[in-house]
Amino acid sequence: MAFIADKDQETIRQHFAAHLAGDVEIVLFTERESPIIVPSIQPCETCKDTEALLAEVAALSDRLKLTVHELREARDEAASYGVERVPVFVLKGAARGQVRFFGIPSGYEFSALIADIVDASNGTTELSEATRSFLGGLDQEINIKVFTTPT
């Protein structure tokens, strides 16, 4: 079953066609289902759905590419993005900083994802002059965490 309805796929496809200026790679760290059940280890409940959803999004534009890493097998790669959990994905494009999503981007987060893909593709935002000026002059690290829920 598709996560994104046909009608929405078409809307997003047109939106991407009009707004994506550069390529964006979505780098997902996940954990595929293990054939061995280890009672002490909690299986990843949303990994499979996150990968399927991102694959659907990536299929909506030639500018998008989804790369999937098994976290256990890509520790170095994961460490380079500061990723130690699953499912977590990073948007790589023209963004100067780093945009990471922890968990499946459903509900309101889905629109945030689409908007962030567009910004990462263009390397520009619709932020005010004051904010951009502050960010341009920044010489220390800032981490912003935004906690959301599915609804």
Place this chain on the structure above:
Amino acid sequence: MAVESPHVTADVIEAMEFPDLARRYQVRGVPKIVINDTIEFVGAQPESEFLKYLKEAVGQNGDAS
């Protein structure tokens, strides 16, 4: 904001899927925003307010601009 500066990392975290993080950052309402693990607020804010929090996080006086 992470798009505009190489010094910014922006994390969108689904609180239900990462209860340990939600607990650590005492998330009781969403959206909850935490900047550099020190400055925090709940609810969407106008961009100008958000900017004040960012300036506070890096030790710049919010009134200076």
